[in-house]
Amino acid sequence: MKMSGGVEWALHCCVVLTTSSRPVPAAKLAELHDVSGSYLAKQLQSLARAGLIHSVQGKSGGYALTRAPESITLLDVVHAVDGPGPAFVCTEIRQRGPLATPADACTGPCPIAHAMWTAETAWRQALAAVTIADLARDVEATSGPEALVGVRTWLVGERDG
Amino acid sequence: MKMSGGVEWALHCCVVLTTSSRPVPAAKLAELHDVSGSYLAKQLQSLARAGLIHSVQGKSGGYALTRAPESITLLDVVHAVDGPGPAFVCTEIRQRGPLATPADACTGPCPIAHAMWTAETAWRQALAAVTIADLARDVEATSGPEALVGVRTWLVGERDG
DNA sequence: GTTACTCGGACTCATCTTGTCCGAGTAACT
């Protein structure tokens, strides 16, 4: 059970993007977080493909959120970066071997897969209940209101303003 | 987000083991499910290391459940086979970069990691709420009571009785 | 029209999971 490490980067980037209505280049996000810019680009492309952020090319381009932070959930980001597929995949081994269950008797899903998917549903519901806006609020609560403001000024200060 | 495929095998094996109080060889479990015996052995070893099943060596040996099926949860099996570590790992990137949060200011966990771990907790609770006995009951309900009985007779019929 | 900066996809490398093998140990049988 291992989640792609890019999810953490993507979430932090989404929180940072809430501070700027103007596009932010991927290189700047990478510098801010001190991570590989080449690799962070891959995660941002995943977010763009999912429609969570949109890219602006050319000079003074970059990435910006497409929707309001309140309407982007953690589940959206996880699905975009880590893939939407379920963690548990049922290979229907009940239909194999000498005592295989006949295919026509398998009307519903395998009980084992059903239980695993129920647990995954609980996980997804918990992720869907938290938005990027919630995260930004929590960051302000723990690191102080000056944290995100500092990010905002740093983002524009390094550019033209 | 990908779970080890061995989890599915291990769960099916645990359900099968509920039908037999006597040790079942790994090779027989592999034949029953039509999977690689060499690889299934690895999963069973993980279950044994976790104390969920115990091995009996020598002739007419094999694996048997150590506890009652009612006291073995899906979470136990998942932790044993797939590892107990969290799926989301926080690398504390908030403490990196030009605007790094000072270490002494990081009293609590990163809000992002906190949200992810909350979701994982919901997943684990759902897994801990289901036991191997529940799965066996569900299998009987869907495939009919003769399914597990057939497994039991097949297990002993192939041996000596 | 030029320039410089941006994203986008194709490529390579490390890591992990999957899958396999043979040797140590033990209980049954003679």
Added chain:
DNA sequence: AGTTACTCGGACAAGATGAGTCCGAGTAAC
């Protein structure tokens, strides 16, 4: 008690997946 055959256990390769890097296409500013 000796032999035998069957069991688990850990050490050993191969394929697949993810991590990380690179350069070219496109675009907005100058």
